[in-house]
Amino acid sequence: MTRKLSVEELRGLGFDWPKHPLIAEYCIVADGRVDLDRTLDSMLSSRSFYANQINQAFSFKQQTGADYSDFTDRFDEYARMKQELGVAIAYLEAVIEAVAGSDS
Numbered sequence: 001m002t003r004k005l006s007v008e009e010l011r012g013l014g015f016d017w018p019k020h021p022l023i024a025e026y027c028i029v030a031d032g033r034v035d036l037d038r039t040l041d042s043m044l045s046s047r048s049f050y051a052n053q054i055n056q057a058f059s060f061k062q063q064t065g066a067d068y069s070d071f072t073d074r075f076d077e078y079a080r081m082k083q084e085l086g087v088a089i090a091y092l093e094a095v096i097e098a099v100a101g102s103d104s
Contacts, residue, residue: 003099004033013102015095020088036096043089050082 010017017034018024026046028038057075060066069075 003036003096004030005036005099006033010034010095013095013098015098017095019091020084022084022088023092026088036092036099040089040092040096043085043092047082047085047089050078050085053078054082 005013007017018027022043023039026039026043028035028042030038054075057072057078
């Protein structure tokens with residue numbers, strides 16, 4: 001089921017919307033309503049990208065013994081984004097769970 005709510009409806013459920021800057025950045029709005037499922041999918045995809053980049057860097061480090069700074073200047077950014085997306089995703093999942101609970 002696709003969950004789409006207006007910002008007012010989300011706030012009416014007691015949520016500080018969008019709360020996290022990343023939710024605002026990734027938020028998909030269709031017909032003036034927030035598409036929670038597509039927003040979550042987009043954020044999960046990005047977190048997966050950052051996790052993959054971290055894993056590749058770690059593998060390269062293990063194989064070569066090189067320091068991360070020898071082959072990327074973005075390792076800290078990848079780790080920060082993965083962590084921040086995790087926090088924002090957890091909040092969005094709580095919103096989705098509450099919305100699902102209010103539908104029943």
